[in-house]
Amino acid sequence: MKRLAAALLFLWLALGAAAVGAGELRPFTADSLTAIRHTFAGRPFILTLWSLTCHHCVKELQTLGRLARSERNLPLVIVSTDTPAEAPEIRAALKRFGLERFDTWVFVDAVPERLRYSIDPSWRGELPRSYLFDSAHRREAHSGMLSEAQLRNWLRQNRQAR
Amino acid sequence: MRWRTGRIGVLAMALLPLVAAAQQHAGHAPQADDAEARRQRAWEARLAEATPLSVGAALDSRGRLWLARVENRHLLVSHSTDGGRNFSSPVAVTPQPEAVMADAENRPKIAVGADGSVHVSWTQSLGKPMSAHIRYARSTDGGRTFTPPIILNDDRQIISHRFDSLAADGRGRVAVVWLDARSRTDRTVKKSPQTDVGLYAAVSEDGGATFGRNRKVADHSCQCCRTGLTWTASGPIAYWRHVFGRNIRDFAIAGLNGGPVLRVTDDAWEIDGCPHHGGGIAVDGRGNLHIAWFTNGEKRKGIFYRRIAGTDFSKADARLDMSAPLSLGDPARQAGHPAVAAAGDRILLTWREFDGQRFSAWAMLSRDAGTSWSAPQKLAEAAQQADYALPLIDAQQAWVVWNTAAEGLRVLTVAEGRP
Numbered sequence: 327m328k329r330l331a332a333a334l335l336f337l338w339l340a341l342g343a344a345a346v347g348a349g350e351l352r353p354f355t356a357d358s359l360t361a362i363r364h365t366f367a368g369r370p371f372i373l374t375l376w377s378l379t380c381h382h383c384v385k386e387l388q389t390l391g392r393l394a395r396s397e398r399n400l401p402l403v404i405v406s407t408d409t410p411a412e413a414p415e416i417r418a419a420l421k422r423f424g425l426e427r428f429d430t431w432v433f434v435d436a437v438p439e440r441l442r443y444s445i446d447p448s449w450r451g452e453l454p455r456s457y458l459f460d461s462a463h464r465r466e467a468h469s470g471m472l473s474e475a476q477l478r479n480w481l482r483q484n485r486q487a488r
Numbered sequence: 489m490r491w492r493t494g495r496i497g498v499l500a501m502a503l504l505p506l507v508a509a510a511q512q513h514a515g516h517a518p519q520a521d522d523a524e525a526r527r528q529r530a531w532e533a534r535l536a537e538a539t540p541l542s543v544g545a546a547l548d549s550r551g552r553l554w555l556a557r558v559e560n561r562h563l564l565v566s567h568s569t570d571g572g573r574n575f576s577s578p579v580a581v582t583p584q585p586e587a588v589m590a591d592a593e594n595r596p597k598i599a600v601g602a603d604g605s606v607h608v609s610w611t612q613s614l615g616k617p618m619s620a621h622i623r624y625a626r627s628t629d630g631g632r633t634f635t636p637p638i639i640l641n642d643d644r645q646i647i648s649h650r651f652d653s654l655a656a657d658g659r660g661r662v663a664v665v666w667l668d669a670r671s672r673t674d675r676t677v678k679k680s681p682q683t684d685v686g687l688y689a690a691v692s693e694d695g696g697a698t699f700g701r702n703r704k705v706a707d708h709s710c711q712c713c714r715t716g717l718t719w720t721a722s723g724p725i726a727y728w729r730h731v732f733g734r735n736i737r738d739f740a741i742a743g744l745n746g747g748p749v750l751r752v753t754d755d756a757w758e759i760d761g762c763p764h765h766g767g768g769i770a771v772d773g774r775g776n777l778h779i780a781w782f783t784n785g786e787k788r789k790g791i792f793y794r795r796i797a798g799t800d801f802s803k804a805d806a807r808l809d810m811s812a813p814l815s816l817g818d819p820a821r822q823a824g825h826p827a828v829a830a831a832g833d834r835i836l837l838t839w840r841e842f843d844g845q846r847f848s849a850w851a852m853l854s855r856d857a858g859t860s861w862s863a864p865q866k867l868a869e870a871a872q873q874a875d876y877a878l879p880l881i882d883a884q885q886a887w888v889v890w891n892t893a894a895e896g897l898r899v900l901t902v903a904e905g906r907p
Contacts, residue, residue, distance in 0.1 A: 378617060380762045381711055436893070437873050443822070443844040450784055450822065452763045469784065470761035 351413050354405050354431035356444040362403050362429070363463055370484040371401035372477070373457040375445075378408050378415055386454040386471045391423030393477055400481075405431045407438060407453065460484055532615065540588070541873060542595035543897065545889040547880045549602055549658075553887070553899065554631070556596040556608055561585035563596055563610055565631055571887065572899025581625050581634045587613040589620065593651065593714040593764055595875075602658030606631045607696055609640070609654040609664050619646045622666045624654075626696040640690045642702045643670045648685065651766075653717035655724050662692040663724040663744055664699075665717050667709050682708040682731050687715065689726065689744045706730065706749045710737050713766030716779075720771045722802045727752075727769035727779060735760060739767060739781050747802035752794075752810065755785030768827035770835070772857050774798055778835050780816070780826035790819045791826045791839055795858040817841055817850060817864065829879035833857040836886050836902060838877040847874035849890045851902045867900040 352358075362373065374390065376383035394400050404425060406416045410432055420426050435441050442449055446467060449455055458466040458480050540558035547553055553568040555575065562585055564578035582588065588596060589611040596610040606627040611620045622640040627633060641649040648669040656662045668688040686707040690699040708731040716727035723745040730740035732751060739753040757763075767781030775798025782791050793816055797809035817823025821841040829836045835854040840847055847870045853862045867877070870892035878889040886902035 379712075381618070382761045439822075439842050439847075440845065443842065447820070447822065447844065450763075450765065450782070450824065452759060452761050452765070452784065454761055470759040 350430070351406075351410070351416060352429075352431045353410065353434040354441060355434055356441060358431060359445055363459070365429070366401060366403075366459065366463075368461055369401060370461045371403060371459050372480075373403045373405065373445075373459065375405045375407055375453065375455040377406060377453050378412060378419065380453040382471050383454045384419070386456075387419060387423045387425060389471065389474050389477070391425055393474055394424055394428070397481065400428070403429045403431070405433070407433045407442075410434060458484075540590035541875045541891055541893060542590040542592065543875060543878070543889065543891045544596040544598040544608075545878050545880055546598045546600050547882050547885075547887075548600035548604070551882055551884060552600075553880065553889075554598050554600055554606065555889070555897070556581075556598040556610075557891070557897070558588045558590040558596065561587065563588045563608065565598065565606065565608060565627075565634070567631060568899070571885065571901070572889070572897075576631075579627075579631060579634065581608050581637065583636060588623075589613050589650070593712065593766060595714075597652060597654040599654050599656040599662075600658075601656040601662075601695075603660075603695075604630055605656065605658070605695055606634075607654060607656045607662055608634070609652045611650045611652055611666070612639075614646050616646055618648045618650070620648060620650045622649050622652045622664060622690075624664060624696065624699075626662075628695070635696075638699075640664055640699060640702070641666070641668060641670075641688070642690075643668075645670060645673060647673060648711070649688075651713070651715050653715040653726065655717040655719045656696070657719045660693060660695045661719075661724075662696040662699075663689060663717060663719070664691075665689045665705065665715055665724075665726045665728075665744070667711065667715065667728070668702075668704075669711075671707065680708070681734055683711055685709050685711045687726060687728055687742070689724075691724070691744060703744070705742050705744060706740065710763065712762050712764055716767065716769035718769050718771045718777070720777070720798070720801065721775050722747075722800045725769070725771070725777065725801055727767065729763065729766055729781075737763060738783070738785070739779065741769070741777070741779075741796075741801060743802035745802045748804055748806060750801065750806060750808060752779060752796060752808065753781055753783065753792075753813070755783035755787045757783050757785030759784070765824060770828045770830035771798075772830040772835060773832035774857060776857055777801075778828045778830055778858055780828045780837055780839075782824055782826065788813060788815075791816045791823050793826070793828070793837055793858075811858070814861075816852070821848075823850070825876040827876060827879050829881045831881045831883060834881050834883070834886065836879040836881040836888075837861075838879040838888050840874065840877050846871060847892070849874075849877035849888055849900065851877070851879065851886070851888050851900075853886055853902055853904070862903075862905050865903060867902070868895075868898060870895060 456468045544556035563581040566575040566578040625634045625637040652666040672684040687705040710729035713729040765782040777796040792813040795811045826839040872894040875891040880887045888900040
């Protein structure tokens with residue numbers, strides 16, 4: 327049963343990734359952060375977590391959208407803590423702020439706390455939540471909105487470091 | 489086994505909309521003016537699929553356990569005379585199905601007055617995201633029938649009125665408080681850098697037959713943490729996460745009979761975000777307040793308890809005599825969502841922990857009004873999703889009601905220990 331589950335899990339993730347393609351939502355599971363870090367091996371990136379039910383998150387997306395307009399190669403990964411049932415609305419929100427070209431994910435677990443824990447046991451679910459990974463993938467956690475100035479400052483420092 | 493099956497099921501459900509969404513996207517770009525309709529549909533889908541796991545519970549003066557829970561978009565009330573082993577057949581409070589919010593910080597509330605009247609309040613989610621009405625119904629025949637539900641927020645706008653709390657004194661007075669966004673649409677209110685959500689109240693002097701006009705208790709509350717309400721000698725006292733200064737999200741109390749907003753926690757949690765994590769309040773037989781809360785502030789992080797010595801909280805110069813914050817639970821296991829109940833000198837604290845895979849329900853009992861406490865007791869574990877642990881206490885019993893997806897509703901007995 328366990329092996330079957332693992333095989334199915336693999337199949338689903340592989341199919342899921344193939345079916346959705348670039349700019350679409352990918353199912354975020356307990357090992358997705360490892361996959362994301364693999365993609366950004368040796369490079370800094372911003373992981374931002376948000377929800378449709380969070381008032382401040384919309385403002386956070388707005389800020390990221392502004393940043394994305396002037397930063398063509400913004401290393402950004404966007405994870406929604408909502409459910410796949412809300413995929414249309416999640417994509418609409420990202421499109422509204424010009425963020426549809428980024429790597430985007432949605433939580434997939436009947437117990438979302440497990441996914442929160444897999445990212446960071448000390449994260450208590452407050453939103454928005456961001457992690458700034460440097461090129462060695464040492465990360466800086468931030469709860470609440472990040473300002474455009476904070477993000478630009480971080481980008482400047484981490485690009486120089488490279 | 490159950491866990492694996494659940495996970496595959498979730499993934500199966502997950503894949504279909506993703507593929508469908510991808511196909512739809514490839515077919516044609518959605519029109520901009522479809523956005524509002526799509527938003528609406530997505531929100532309705534969320535409401536229909538939300539697992540209504542959060543329940544309301546109360547003890548009456550005869551030791552009967554009352555339960556309010558949501559099933560198939562109906563709010564159902566039942567009671568148990570044997571400590572939760574058996575429940576009466578549920579009575580529907582909602583004549584028509586509606587979106588009763590019952591997940592995480594949202595749950596139906598139930599209160600039983602000393603006169604036996606049963607009061608229920610809840611948040612009815614509306615078509616637009618985060619919009620809701622505050623609803624109320626009562627029974628004067630021991631829970632056999634309920635009055636048609638009424639809407640308590642008298643502005644009736646399709647905006648956020650959520651996170652209700654309910655208290656009844658059993659001598660004809662019923663109070664409900666909630667978080668209300670009406671100042672957002674009020675042009676007479678000066679815009680401020682703080683939040684535009686506040687705490688509002690409706691009070692009935694005739695046992696819930698009619699309610700007076702809505703009254704604003706405070707401006708600038710946090711937007712999405714549950715509230716609390718308890719009936720003291722100086723009337724009902726509300727408890728909520730407030731926004732102090734520009735953005736410090738600590739807790740406050742205020743009497744509904746007027747009086748100041750009093751700050752009761754000082755953790756310096758400054759966050760431009762949504763904690764989704766409130767606290768609880770109860771009053772003991774001597775008029776002391778007992779509060780429990782979550783914070784992730786500069787000064788302290790985790791869940792805490794403190795006692796506030798009884799005084800007239802409605803006086804403008806009310807001064808607070810508060811015990812030092814007592815840390816609860818294991819921060820490494822995400823101890824969270826604390827609640828408190830009191831009866832005489834008996835105080836019961838509950839919370840939930842999560843070790844990365846499983847939830848557990850915890851309790852701690854005091855029999856000297858919060859001066860000394862039993863060791864923390866782990867009451868049960870849950871294999872899947874779990875509600876918060878709800879404390880119930882009277883002179884004889886201390887129970888914890890815990891609703892869980894895999895194991896169902898459990899009524900757990902808290903060990904009394906040596907007297």
